Amino acid sequence: MQQEELIPHLFRTEYSKIVAVLCKLFGIGYIALAEDITSDTFMLATETWGQKGLPQNPAAWLYTVAKNKAKDTLKRNILFDKNIAPDIKRSGTEQYEMDIDLSDRNISDSQLQMMFTICNPCLTAESQIGLCLNILCGFGAEEIADAFLSSKETIYKRLARAKEKLRTERIKIEFPSPEDIAGRLNPVLTTLYLLFNEGYYSSSRNTSLRRELCVEAMRLNHMLTENDGTDLPQANALLALMCFHSSRFDARIDKDGAIILYEEQDENLWSKELIEKGEYYLNRASQGTYLSKYHLEAAIAYWHTKQKDTHEKWENILQLYNRLLQIEYSPAAALNRTYAVAKADGKEKGLIEAKKINLSGNHWYHALLAELYTGIDDGESLTQLSLALLYAKTTADKQVLEKKILTRVK
Secondary structure (H helix, E strand, C coil): CCCCHHHHHHHHHHHHHHHHHHHHHCHHHHHHHHHHHHHHHHHHHHHHHHHCCCCCCHHHHHHHHHHHHHHHHHHHCCCHHHCHHCCCEEECCCCCCCCCCCHHHHHHHHHHHHHHCCCCCCCHHHHHHHHHHHHHCEEEEEEEEHHHCHHHHHHHHHHHHHHHHHHHHHCCCCCCCCCCHHHHHHHHHHHHHHHHHHHHHCCHHHHHHHHHHHHHHHHHHHHHHHHCCCCCHHHHHHHHHHHHHHHHHHHEECCCCCCHHHHHHHHCCHHHHHHHHHHHHHHHHHHCCCHHHHHHHHHHHHHCCCCCHHHHHHHHHHHHHHHHHCCCHHHHHHHHHHHHHHHHHCCCHHHHHCCCCCHCCHHHHHHHHHHHHHHCCHHHHHHHHHHHHHHCCHHHHHHHHHHHHHHHHH
């Protein structure tokens, strides 16, 4: 890998690791300092490697430089005498003896602790996702702004306010106690769920698939399942859900970036490896009696990896949606259940259920009605497609609807 490709790659993979370890050492109030030290390390790498060539082990080089910069900062910054220095051992000459541990184990522990710190209820969901992308995934403000169709200045302010909130609330970077872990895990899983969904289907920008967001959500979720304290059924269920959805990445978007509907996807493009991983984590999630919405959504996604259009398949999906809506109602789940009703029991019954929901103004709702009216009242189906196009937000969705309307008109 050439230097111009390597440094951005290392920034994405190593930046967040170094920041997490330094934040754990300094405390959340000094997160900006941890970020500055890490950024300076990468700037020095760009200059040095450009002049002298790549070191034998670039990641180890970054870790060594970051350690030295952190030690130098602590030695010359008097603020630490009152805040951090008391917790750091000194030698007889009053020099700091710091063990900045950048081992794989400590990096993983630090990132997990940062995850729980960031996903604190004192922050809004938007702030939690933004900080996850920024601190744990190495995304810059401009990239985050691009993902959420916002301005870089707005994201800068949001991140700054979130970091200040964590500081003023004196949120500690620590792993929850065993008795608190289940309750504290829920906000973390919610944040990762939202992060994955933003990548899988973004309603806020003109693209329907942001693989890098999905990959980061899966990486962070995988860390939870690899830790004894957080390897709980709901964490495994969420990872199973992500695996099943991501298995259809290559079949979901055509070469022009347009959405390929589920019924039209090429099954040969589905990743059997990811489907098998999904089954593995879903089996792990079945330990015990606890049932979360992630269990049910993962089971629904599992059935969607079965291409054969049978009554058994859709009846199973329908029953799972029935249970999901009992646990946690959402308009999206209600819409999807209606489609399952139509597949299992016929379009007429599907229309009856759809009219009960009445989500007029939602383009998914009108698109569903258009599908259900097809073959029953084709004129009304075309009307519903036009309404769906009117309310659609993304270019990809509009392209799909325009194609359908054009086919009907011909």
